[in-house]
Every structure is written in C-alpha cells, then in structure tokens.
Amino acid sequence: MLSYIKGHMTSIEGIEIFPLISFLIFFAFFIGLIWYVIRVDKDKINEIKNIPLENENTEL
Numbered sequence: 001m002l003s004y005i006k007g008h009m010t011s012i013e014g015i016e017i018f019p020l021i022s023f024l025i026f027f028a029f030f031i032g033l034i035w036y037v038i039r040v041d042k043d044k045i046n047e048i049k050n051i052p053l054e055n056e057n058t059e060l
Helices: 002-010 017-039 042-049
Strands: none
Touching: none
16 A cells, blocks of 8 residues: 555655645744744733633523
C-alpha cells in the first residue's frame, strides 16, 4: 500500500514543495502564537481565564 502511494507521489512534478510549504505554515503559526502570548495584556488573560466561572445564564 505504501509503495503504491509513494510511487504515485514521485510521479507528480513539483510535489516536493508541499512539505516545505506546510512546515513553514506550521512554524509561522506557532511563532505567531508565542508572539501573541508574550504580547497580550495580563488583564485580558485574567478576563479570559474567568469566563468559565461567570454564570450569566441561571437557566438549567
């Protein structure tokens, strides 16, 4: 099964760029996430942290 998939993939021209593109997207996402976590305001973190504890809907 794997040899069939590998054989199919090697027959497609230009396919070697797709793993590189997906790695760059993955890397950029996590760099952006780290940048956001470092730069976000601490009051905003506390507000988001307390959302599950707020009970606006008293209906059950």
